[in-house]
Each structure stands twice: as structure tokens, then as C-alpha cells.
Amino acid sequence: xxxxxxxxxxxxxxxxxxxxxxxxxxxxxxxxxxxxxxxxxxxxxxxxxxxxxxxxxxxxxxxxxxxxxxxxxxxxxxxxxxxxxxxxxxxxxxxxxxxxxxxxxxxxxxxxxxxxxxxxxxxxxxxxxxxxxxxxxxxxxxxxxxxxxxxxxxxxxxxxxxxxxxxxxxxxxxxxxxxxxxxxxxxxxxxxxxxxxx
Amino acid sequence: xxxxxxxxxxxxxxxxxxxxxxxxxxxxxxxxxxxxxxxxxxxxxxxxxxxxxxxxxxxxxxxxxxxxxxxxxxxxxxxxxxxxxxxxxxxxxxxxxxxxxxxxxxxxxxxxxxxxxxx
Amino acid sequence: xxxxxxxxxxxxxxxxxxxxxxxxxxxxxxxxxxxxxxxxxxxxxxxxxxxxxxxxxxxxxxxxxxxxxxxxxxxxxxxxxxxxxxxxxxxxxxxxxxxxxxxxxxxxxxxxxxxxxxxxxxxxxxxxxxxxxxxxxxxxxxxxxxxxxxxxxxxxxxxxxxxxxxxxxxxxxxxxxxxxxxxxxxxxxxxxxxxxxxxxxxxxxxxxxxxxxxxxxxxxxxxxxxxxxxxxxxxxxxxxxxxxxxxxxxxxxxxxxxxxxxxxxxxxxxxxxxxxxxxxxxxxxxxxxxxxxxxxxxxxxxxxxxxxxxxxxxxxxxxxxxxxxxxxxxxxxxxxxxxxxxxxxxxxxxxxxxxxxxxxxxxxxxxxxxxxxxxxxxxxxxxxxxxxxxxxxxxxxxxxxxxxxxxxxxxxxxxxxxxxxxxxxxxxxxxxxxxxxxxxxxxxxxxxxxxxxxxxxxxxxxxxxxxxxxxxxxxxxxxxxxxxxxxxxxxxxxxxxxxxxxxxxxxxxxxxxxxxxxxxxxxxxxxxxxxxxxxxxxxxxxxxxxxxxxxxxxxxxxxxxxxxxxxxxxxxxxxxxxxxxxxxxxxxxxxxxxxx
Numbered sequence: 001x002x003x004x005x006x007x008x009x010x011x012x013x014x015x016x017x018x019x020x021x022x023x024x025x026x027x028x029x030x031x032x033x034x035x036x037x038x039x040x041x042x043x044x045x046x047x048x049x050x051x052x053x054x055x056x057x058x059x060x061x062x063x064x065x066x067x068x069x070x071x072x073x074x075x076x077x078x079x080x081x082x083x084x085x086x087x088x089x090x091x092x093x094x095x096x097x098x099x100x101x102x103x104x105x106x107x108x109x110x111x112x113x114x115x116x117x118x119x120x121x122x123x124x125x126x127x128x129x130x131x132x133x134x135x136x137x138x139x140x141x142x143x144x145x146x147x148x149x150x151x152x153x154x155x156x157x158x159x160x161x162x163x164x165x166x167x168x169x170x171x172x173x174x175x176x177x178x179x180x181x182x183x184x185x186x187x188x189x190x191x192x193x194x195x196x197x198x
Numbered sequence: 199x200x201x202x203x204x205x206x207x208x209x210x211x212x213x214x215x216x217x218x219x220x221x222x223x224x225x226x227x228x229x230x231x232x233x234x235x236x237x238x239x240x241x242x243x244x245x246x247x248x249x250x251x252x253x254x255x256x257x258x259x260x261x262x263x264x265x266x267x268x269x270x271x272x273x274x275x276x277x278x279x280x281x282x283x284x285x286x287x288x289x290x291x292x293x294x295x296x297x298x299x300x301x302x303x304x305x306x307x308x309x310x311x312x313x314x315x316x317x
Numbered sequence: 318x319x320x321x322x323x324x325x326x327x328x329x330x331x332x333x334x335x336x337x338x339x340x341x342x343x344x345x346x347x348x349x350x351x352x353x354x355x356x357x358x359x360x361x362x363x364x365x366x367x368x369x370x371x372x373x374x375x376x377x378x379x380x381x382x383x384x385x386x387x388x389x390x391x392x393x394x395x396x397x398x399x400x401x402x403x404x405x406x407x408x409x410x411x412x413x414x415x416x417x418x419x420x421x422x423x424x425x426x427x428x429x430x431x432x433x434x435x436x437x438x439x440x441x442x443x444x445x446x447x448x449x450x451x452x453x454x455x456x457x458x459x460x461x462x463x464x465x466x467x468x469x470x471x472x473x474x475x476x477x478x479x480x481x482x483x484x485x486x487x488x489x490x491x492x493x494x495x496x497x498x499x500x501x502x503x504x505x506x507x508x509x510x511x512x513x514x515x516x517x518x519x520x521x522x523x524x525x526x527x528x529x530x531x532x533x534x535x536x537x538x539x540x541x542x543x544x545x546x547x548x549x550x551x552x553x554x555x556x557x558x559x560x561x562x563x564x565x566x567x568x569x570x571x572x573x574x575x576x577x578x579x580x581x582x583x584x585x586x587x588x589x590x591x592x593x594x595x596x597x598x599x600x601x602x603x604x605x606x607x608x609x610x611x612x613x614x615x616x617x618x619x620x621x622x623x624x625x626x627x628x629x630x631x632x633x634x635x636x637x638x639x640x641x642x643x644x645x646x647x648x649x650x651x652x653x654x655x656x657x658x659x660x661x662x663x664x665x666x667x668x669x670x671x672x673x674x675x676x677x678x679x680x681x682x683x684x685x686x687x688x689x690x691x692x693x694x695x696x697x698x699x700x701x702x703x704x705x706x707x708x709x710x711x712x713x714x715x716x717x718x719x720x721x722x723x724x725x726x727x728x729x730x731x732x733x734x735x736x737x738x739x740x741x742x743x744x745x746x747x748x749x750x751x752x753x754x755x756x757x758x759x760x761x762x763x764x765x766x767x768x769x770x771x772x773x774x775x776x777x778x779x780x781x782x783x784x785x786x787x788x789x790x791x792x793x794x795x796x797x798x799x800x801x802x803x804x805x806x807x808x809x810x811x812x813x814x815x816x817x818x819x820x821x822x823x824x825x826x827x828x829x830x831x832x833x834x835x836x837x838x839x840x841x842x843x844x845x846x847x848x849x850x851x852x853x854x855x856x857x858x859x860x861x862x863x864x865x866x867x868x869x870x871x872x873x874x875x876x877x878x879x880x881x882x883x884x885x886x887x888x889x890x891x892x893x894x895x896x897x898x899x900x901x902x903x904x905x906x907x908x909x910x911x912x913x
Contacts, residue, residue, distance in 0.1 A: 019263055021443045021514050027266050028510045031273035032548050038277040039549035039597075042284060043556065043567065043590055049289040051585055063225065070221050078214040081256045085206055128564030131585035138559055138567075182256045189248045193241040197228035265517065276545045279645050284593035287648065287660045 022169075026176040030183050033146075037187050040142065044135050044194065055132055057196040062116055066196045069112045070188065076105035077185040080178050087174040090167070095174070096158065102181065103154045106147055113144055136195055143191060146184050153177055213255045220248045345445035346866055350452050351431030352759065355752075357452075358422035361459060362745075363829075365414035370822055372407040375399050377819035379801040393471065401800040405474035406490070408798055410466070412477030413494065416602065417501050418459045420740060423748050424609030425505075425543070426455065429512060429536045432755060435857035435864065436530050438521025438873040438895070443514040451507035458500030465493035476798065478599070481568030481591040485560045486575055492561055495554045502551045505543050512540035521856065521895075523875035527633070528894070530855045530879040531626065534633050535612025538640040539605050546601035546644065553594035560586075592651055600647035604639060606740055607707070610747030611636070611678055614700045617754050618682055620853045621697035622689025623890050625880035628681035635674035635681075642671040652720045653727050661720050668718035675711050679704060690883070690890075694851075695769030699750035702777050703743060710739030713788060731791025734784050742780040749776070752836070757850045761862040762843030768835040775828035782821030786814040852891050855879050859895040 019027075048054050057063070083098035120126075120133070127137040154177065156162075162170055224244040232240065254260045259270070344350060374383045375398075382388075382397025393403040430448065434441055442448045465472040473494035475484035484491050516537045520529075556567040564582060568591045571584030619626045626632065648656060648664040656664075682704055691697065713735040716722035726732065749772070757763045795808045802808040802815070849858040856875070860868050873895045881892040887900035 019265060021518050024265065024269075024514045024517065025444065025510050027269045028513055028544060029506070031269050032506055032510075032544050034270075034273040034277055035280070035545050036548035036552050038280055039552035039594055040556075042281045042549075043552070043594070045281070046285050046288050046590055046593075047567070047585070047587060049285065050587055058228065067221065067225050071218065074214065074217045074221065077252060077256055078210060081210050082207065085210070126564070127559060128566075128583060130583045131566055134559065134563075134565035134567060134583070138556065138565070142555065179257055182252050185256075186249050186252050189252065190245050193224055193228070193245050197224065198238060198241055272541070273545060276644050280549060280597055283645070283648065283660075283663075284590070284597075287593070287656050288587060288589060 020172045022172050022176050023179070026179045030179065033183060033187075037142075040139055041190070041194070044139065047131055047135060051131060057198055060132070061136070061196050062119065063196050065112055065116055066192060069109055070192050072105050072109050072112065073185050073188050076102045076109070077182050079105065080181045084171075084174050084178045087171045099154060099158055103151060103158065106151045106154070109147060110144065110151075113140070139191055139195065143184070143187055146187070150177070150181050150184055153180075209255055213251050216251055217248055220244055224248075343449060345441075345449055347430050347434050347442045347445065347448060348759070348864065348868075350448050351427050351429075353452050354422050354426035354430060354455070355428075357456060357459070358419055358427055361414055362419035362423070364463070365411050365419050366826065368407045368411040368414070370826060371399070372404060372411065373815075373819040373822050375404055375800070376802065377815045379803055402474060403471065404800045405476075405798065406466070406472045409473045409476050409479075409494075410462070413462065413473070415740075416477065416606065417498070418455075418462065420606050420744055420748070421505075421602075422455055424613075424744065425512075425536065425539055425605065426452070426508060428532075428609055428613065428748070428751050428755070429508075429539075431759065432857055433512065433533060433536050434515060434519070435758075435860060435868060436533050436855050437516065437519060437524060438856045438859075438869065438875065439515060439519040440867045440869070440872075442511050443519055444511050447507050447511055451504045451511065454500050454504035454507065458497045458504060461493055461500060462497035465490040465497070468493070478595060479557070479591075480595075481557065481560070481586075481588045482570070482573055484591075485557060485568055486580075492558065495558050495561070498554050499551060502547045502554075505547055509540040509543040512536055513544065516540075521873045521875050524856075524894075527630070528875060528878050530612075531615035531629070531632055531636075532609075532612035532855075534636055535608045535615075538636045539608045542601040542605050542608075542640050542643060546598045546605075549594050550598035553591060556594075557591065589651075589654055592654065593648070596647040596650045597644075600650065601640075601643040603736070603739070604643045606744050608636065608639075610703065610707075610744040613747045613751040613754070614682060614703050616853075616855065617696045617700040617750055618685050619880040619882065620754075620851050621692045621694055621700070622686055623692070623882045624685070624689050625878070625882055626681065627685040627687075628677075629878075629880070631677055632681050635677040639671065639674040639678075642667060642674070646671050649718050649723075652723045665718060665720060672711065672715065672718070679708055679711070694753075695764070695766055695773060696750040696754035698770065698773045699746045699753065702773070703747045703750070706738060706742035706746065706780075710735060710737075710743050713738060725794070726791060728797050729791035730787050730795050730797060733797060734787035734791055737784045737787065741784060742777070746776070746780070749773075749832070754851070755857075756836075756839065756843075757846045758857055758860075758862050758864070760840050760843065761845060762839055763846050763850060764835050764839040764843060768831045772828060772832040772835070775831075776825060779821045779825035779828055783818050783825060786817050790814045790818075849893075854881055854891050854893045856895055858893065 079098045079101040083095050083102060086092075086094035086098060117137075120137075125133050127134045157174075157177070162173065165173070224241060227240050227244070228237065259266070341349060344353075371383070371386065374381075374387075380398055383394065383399075384397070387394045387397030387399075390399075390403075393400060393406075399407075430442070462472075468489050470488035470490065472490040473479065473484075473487065475487045475491060479491065479494065516529075516533060556565075559565040560567050560569060566583045566586040568588050569580065569582050569584060569586040570588060573580045573582070573584065615626055615632070646664060646667045648660060649668045652661055652664075686701075713731070716726055717732060717735060753764055753769055790811055793807065793811045795802050795805070795811065799805070799808075803812055846862055848860065848862050850862075851858070856873055857864075859873050861870075874897070875894045876897060876899075877892065877894055879894055881894070883890050884892050884900060886903055888903045889900050892900040
């Protein structure tokens with residue numbers, strides 16, 4: 001059975017949760033992502049605390065640029081939730097508009113990131129240079145991969161990949177994309193102070 | 199689910215504004231040169247506040263079902279275990295062995311005779 | 318949409334004529350995917366078993382050329398004698414393959430996929446495409462791992478535990494191990510999300526959580542463990558890949574030297590960080606290994622004692638408690654790393670506590686046998702044997718969970734004996750039980766019973782022949798992962814045990830031949846069966862054998878609990894969950910004429 005074709009409400013007694021299959025699945029996936037990034041954060045804390053010396057983020061990293069990036073990502077999170085609200089109302093124009101805005105802001109995030117990385121490489125700072133840089137590049141890099149993943153799905157939807165899907169299912173999928181995107185934002189909200197400000 | 203989506207837009211904008219303000223605050227506070235514990239504490243508190251707003255309003259956790267809360271709760275609990283226990287083991291003085299390690303030269307000599315297992 | 322409409326949609330899943338590739342290779346049907354997992358994991362199990370048979374020759378007769386096979390592997394076994402490096406590869410890959418490519422894909426991927434939707438009355442999994450993806454990522458990961466043997470310097474050789482810094486400096490095979498792990502973890506995540514959503518959302522009408530068979534509960538808890546425990550290993554694998562490929566020092570401490578030269582890395586890393594991240598997964602992983610087995614055993618015991626399982630709620634509660642506790646016991650694998658008394662005490666306490674639910678589960682199964690009308694079918698023989706084997710496995714774990722005794726036993730063969738008792742005479746026997754039990758449902762034919770019993774008695778004997786001496790060998794103080802244990806004086810007197818273990822292992826291998834023959838022969842020539850040849854009560858037996866695409870004739874409805882056997886006042890000795898009719902009442906016994 002293509003459970004996705006039958007919109008996904010399971011069969012069971014009244015009073016049971018009303019979440020769609022897709023939404024539950026996305027939350028479960030996010031739970032696993034909490035563990036993934038959690039392990040990386042945990043590693044960062046351990047490596048930093050056990051190290052005899054660790055530079056302060058301010059001294060080594062470009063804080064103004066990263067602050068701008070934080071604002072960009074938070075804005076994209078807002079445009080994403082507004083896209084979802086538009087989808088709920090059936091406003092296709094607004095949905096497309098906000099989804100494009102989210103996508104472009106994400107591009108912006110990656111461009112700024114590329115500048116940051118480029119400047120580091122120019123000064124011969126690589127992951128192998130020190131544990132600090134190893135942590136910095138790995139954490140932000142993996143986060144960046146997650147941004148790219150979200151962008152790929154957004155582009156797929158924007159270019160008509162979901163044409164012909166029944167409306168309630170489509171709205172549910174936008175919701176799931178939104179949950180993923182907000183999570184990516186959430187990780188950055190913790191990454192930013194941990195790496196750059198402390 | 200599309201009940202009062204109009205009201206929700208106001209909420210989203212309010213949360214957005216709060217997030218921007220908190221971003222400025224966290225950067226500003228980090229310039230204050232607080233002592234380490236305070237710097238970490240305040241920084242983490244602000245991050246939790248921002249993260250909480252995103253989770254509660256953008257991800258709609260304020261109005262979600264028990265099933266979703268359980269999923270998030272389980273992940274949070276497992277994460278806390280993963281964060282605290284290795285950290286305590288590897289860095290916290292209270293968890294360190296009370297005996298100083300034996301001097302390297304002596305133990306190398308004794309090694310040949312004992313059946314000590316090196317992990 | 319009403320149930321009937323939903324089911325109609327399911328049946329009419331727009332296929333048109335399906336080609337062979339679409340129907341059998343890239344299938345979306347959970348049953349086909351389950352069988353793919355089954356065959357693939359059985360092949361990997363056989364391969365992993367072969368590796369250890371090679372290794373066991375070297376242990377029993379160190380330095381002696383191995384006949385026949387020894388001369389085929391020219392570079393790894395020059396003159397028929399294996400190199401120490403090849404020995405380490407065999408050891409590392411045996412563990413990896415058995416755990417990640419054999420037992421878990423069989424217990425979860427095969428049985429979970431095939432049986433779970435049937436047992437909850439669903440037409441398929443919640444996400445069929447994701448299910449298919451999960452199988453193919455598993456296969457790719459497995460092939461990457463196995464492919465590492467073809468590298469010039471061979472496969473990974475740093476143990477299945479891949480401790481840093483040794484693993485960071487190891488040959489290219491280790492990189493493939495890490496990449497393979499990423500694929501396997503992805504497969505596992507896709508699968509666990511599917512299982513959890515399916516169990517929550519797609520149960521048949523009337524099937525509340527406490528009417529679920531214990532098999533479903535076991536798979537559900539297992540899926541939660543996989544979901545939350547695997548990602549930290551994925552993170553660790555990424556970090557180790559960075560260390561190996563990008564020159565970082567996550568796990569490399571300052572001042573590390575290799576072959577007398579200081580390593581040209583930044584240093585500042587923590588080797589123990591790898592151990593924490595690895596064991597954070599690997600401990601819940603052992604419960605992933607055993608929980609599906611526990612679930613299978615429950616089904617078979619209820620069915621073959623013709624009475625309800627004793628302590629259903631205690632069983633479910635114990636499984637959940639076991640799963641939860643499994644997240645905070647992991648550092649009992651690290652008692653000898655210098656963690657200090659506080660950490661040691663913490664993990665000892667949690668480890669002792671976690672033994673309680675295991676004992677509860679075992680006890681409820683033992684009590685379930687009491688007063689039962691036991692049918693000694695082949696699945697039941699395996700299930701009955703599981704109980705004492707799992708008991709021995711669990712009990713031998715206790716000295717390992719207490720640091721005072723672990724100091725002597727850590728890293729000896731006692732550990733290997735302990736965990737093999739739980740997995741080999743334990744879980745693998747339960748998986749065999751499951752194969753014999755559900756084969757009729759899967760293929761519409763039963764396996765030959767006499768060959769099954771032969772398989773059982775020989776396997777049970779030789780499994781004990783391999784692993785019981787191992788416990789003694791370990792208590793004698795012989796360390797793990799030694800190329801030639803007789804190099805140590807204290808290992809020489811107990812060397813004959815190695816010969817016993819190796820000979821038993823070879824006999825164990827031969828004992829599998831009747832099973833392999835029986836399995837494949839019965840698919841085509843086995844005795845045909847009806848829907849419910851075991852006269853069982855759970856939902857999968859409502860479907861035809863084998864079930865068609867969509868599983869059931871019409872959406873099933875559940876009227877009662879899962880183990881209504883020997884219900885008082887009912888004529889038949891079982892009342893299925895899915896039958897509306899509560900069963901023909903027994904004829905009232907005629908009163909005995911008074912003996913006046």
C-alpha cells in the first residue's frame with residue numbers, strides 16, 4: 001500500500017494522537033538528529049574542557065559575519081513558518097513567495113559561510129591545524145550539509161516536484177519540511193554562541 | 199489546523215523580533231568579559247531561550263500531542279546522559295582516581311611478571 | 318476515509334503488470350523486503366562464520382598450515398599459515414559482520430519487516446519506499462565492508478570496537494569500515510522510523526497497545542533504541558574519518574608516536590572520547606541483538622504451551638525498562654580505562670539494576686511453561702533451549718558488571734564466552750526458532766520436522782561445545798585477540814580447550830547443512846499448509862499463506878488479547894485475536910454419578 005496516497009491517518013481508537021504519519025516520522029528523525037548533534041556537542045565540550053589551552057571564539061573567528069549569518073538563518077526560519085501558514089490557508093502565491101525567500105536566505109547563509117571558510121583557508125587554518133579548528137570545521141561543516149539537504153528539498157518543491165499531490169498531504173509535507181528547517185536553525189542557535197562567543 | 203492562521207502570523211513575527219533582540223543581547227553580553235562560569239551560563243541560557251521559542255512557536259510544540267512530546271522528551275533524556283556522563287568521566291576532578299598513577303619506570307619493570315591486562 | 322476505502326486503495330495500488338525487477342528486486346512490499354533481508358543476512362552470517370572458522374584453526378593449532386583453504390589465500394596465508402595481520406582482520410570483521418550484517422538485519426530487518434505489519438493487521442509499513450531504501454543501503458554498506466577484504470592491505474583490523482588511536486593509524490580497510498558503518502546506520506535509522514510510525518499509527522481496529530503480541534513490543538522498543546543510540550556512533554565515525562582523512566586529532570593525544578616517530582598531527586585529542594561514543598551505541602546494540610529474540614520466543618512459547626503467557630504486563634514493562642536503562646550502563650565496558658571510583662560506582666549500580674528486567678523476562682517465560690500442554694515442535698525446541706542459554710549468558714555477565722571481578726576478567730576469553738552465550742546459543746537459536754515458526758506463513762509450506770530436530774540437537778550441542786570451554790579458558794586468564802596464545806606460559810596448560818572449541822565449531826558448521834538444505838528444499842517441495850498450521854492466535858495467521866500484496870482479505874478487526882489459549886468454557890484450545898466468534902462453548906460436563 002502506498003500509505004502516503006491514503007493520507008496517513010492510522011486506524012485505531014478515538015482519543016489517540018492525530019499526527020500524520022509524515023509528521024511523526026519527521027519528529028523521530030529529528031530525535032535522531034538531536035542525538036547526532038548532541039554527540040558532537042558533547043565531544044566539543046569534552047575536548048575543550050580537557051585541553052590545556054583553547055582560544056576564545058572572539059579571538060579567532062569572524063563574529064560579525066557569523067552574527068549576520070545567524071540573523072539570516074533566523075529570518076529564513078520565519079519565512080519558512082510563514083510559508084507553512086500560507087500553505088494551510090491554500091494561498092499558493094504566498095507559499096511560493098515565502099519558500100523562495102527561505103531558499104534564497106539559505107543560499108545567502110552558505111555564501112557567507114564560504115567566505116568564512118575561504119578566509120580561514122587563506123590564512124592556512126585547516127581542520128588539521130588544531131583541535132579547535134577541527135571542531136569548528138566539523139561542526140559547522142556538518143551543519144552546512146544539513147542546510148544543503150534542506151535546500152535540495154525546497155528546490156524540488158519549488159520546481160514543481162510535488163505537483164498533483166492531494167492538498168492535505170502536500171500541506172503535511174510542507175509542515176515536515178518546516179520542522180526540519182527549524183531544527184537546522186535551532187542547531188545553529190546553539191552552535192553560534194558555543195563556537196564564536198565563548 | 200488552519201484555525202486562526204491569521205493570528206499565528208502575529209505570533210510568528212513577535213517570535214522573530216524576540217529572536218533578533220536575543221541575538222544582539224547574546225553578542226553584547228559576550229563582550230562583557232564575564233568570568234567563565236557566568237559567560238557559559240548566560241550564553242547557554244540565552245541560547246536555550248531562543249531555541250525554546252523556535253521549538254515552541256515555529257515548530258508548534260506549544261500545541262502538540264503527547265506522542266510528539268514523548269519523542270522529544272526521550273531524545274532529550276538520552277542526550278543529557280550522553281552529555282553529562284562522558285564529560286564527568288573525562289574532566290571532572292571528583293571522578294578522577296584518588297591514587298596518583300605509579301611512576302612509569304617501576305611499572306615497566308613489573309609488567310613482565312604480572313598478567314596485567316592492558317585495556 | 319473509512320477502513321474499507323483505505324484498504325481498497327491498498328489493494329488497488331496502481332501496479333499494472335509488474336516486471337520481475339519491480340516485483341522482486343526493487344519491491345515496495347514489506348514481505349519481499351523482509352525476505353531480501355533474510356536471505357542477505359543469512360549469507361552474511363555464513364560468511365562471518367567462515368571467517369571465525371579460519372581464525373579458530375590458528376587458535377587450536379598455532380602456526381600449523383591449514384589444509385585446502387589455507388593454500389587458496391596466498392597473500393594472507395603464506396604457506397597455509399595465516400599472518401598475524403590477517404588474524405586481526407578476521408577477528409575484527411567477524412565481530413562486525415555478525416553483529417551489524419547478520420544478527421540485527423535478521424532479527425529486525427527480516428523478522429521485523431515481515432511479521433510486524435502482519436501482526437498489527439496493517440497492509441504494509443507506513444513508508445514502503447523508505448523501507449526499500451533501508452534494505453538497499455544495508456546491502457551497499459555490507460558490500461563496502463566485505464569489499465575491504467579486497468584492498469591490498471586487507472580489511473579493518475582494529476577489532477569490531479575500532480579503538481583509537483590504533484584505528485586512526487590502521488590501514489585503508491578501516492576507512493571502508495567507517496564508510497560501511499555510515500551506510501548501515503542510515504539503513505537502521507530509516508528502518509526504525511518506519512517501525513515506530515507503523516506500530517503507533519497502523520494497528521488494526523481494536524488492537525490497543527496492551528493487546529499487542531510481545532513480538533511487536535520487542536520490535537518497538539528495539540526501534541527506539543536504534544533510533545537514539547546509533548547517531549552518536551555515526552558522529553564518532555565522522556570524527557574518526559576526519560582524523561584518518563583530514564588529518565584532525567579528535568582522538569589523537571598530544572605527543573603520540575608511531576614506529577618511534579612523533580606523529581605529524583596537531584594532537585590535543587582524547588582517545589577515550591571514541592570509547593564513550595562507541596559504547597554509547599554498542600551497549601544498547603546488545604539489547605537490539607536480544608530483544609527481537611525475546612519477542613520471537615514469547616510467541617512460540619505461548620503457541621506451544623497452549624496457554625497465555627504469564628505476566629504479560631511485567632514482560633512489557635521489563636522490556637521498556639530494559640530499553641531505558643540500556644542508555645546509562647555503557648561504561649561497564651570501560652571499567653579498566655581509569656575512570657575513577659565515582660564513575661565506576663555509577664555504572665556498576667546501573668548495570669546491576671539492568672539485570673533485573675532481564676531476569677523478570679526470563680522468569681515470566683519459565684513460569685509460562687508451568688502447567689502448559691507443551692508441543693515439542695522444532696520451533697519450541699529452539700525456544701526452550703534459548704531459556705537456559707540466555708540464563709547462562711546473563712549470569713556470566715554479572716562478574717563483568719562488577720569492577721572487582723572485571724579487573725581479572727576484562728579482555729579475556731571469558732568476555733567472549735559471555736557475550737557469545739547470549740548471542741549464539743541465545744539469540745541465534747531464537748532466530749532459527751522464528752524461521753521454523755514463520756516459514757509456513759512466508760512460503761505456504763512447512764519445513765521438514767525431522768531435519769529440523771536434527772539441526773536443533775546438533776547445533777545446541779556444538780554451540781555449547783564451543784562456548785562453554787571458552788568461559789573456562791577466560792577464567793584461566795587468557796587474553797583476547799592473541800595471534801598465538803601459547804606464547805604466554807599461563808595459556809599453555811589450557812590450550813587443549815582451544816582444540817575442543819575449534820572441533821566443536823567445525824561440527825557446528827556441518828550441523829547447519831541440514832538446515833540450509835531444509836530451508837531451500839522446503840520452499841519448493843515442503844508440505845503445503847493452510848493459513849494457520851500452528852493453530853495460533855495472533856493476526857498474521859488470519860492472512861493467507863503466503864499473504865498477497867495488501868496482506869488480508871479484508872481489514873482485520875481485533876476482539877481480544879493476543880494469547881487466548883485454553884480459554885475456560887470454550888471447546889477449541891485457542892481463540893484467535895481476529896475471530897469475532899468467541900469460540901464454541903464446551904459441552905457442560907455431565908456430573909459424575911455420586912458414588913453412593
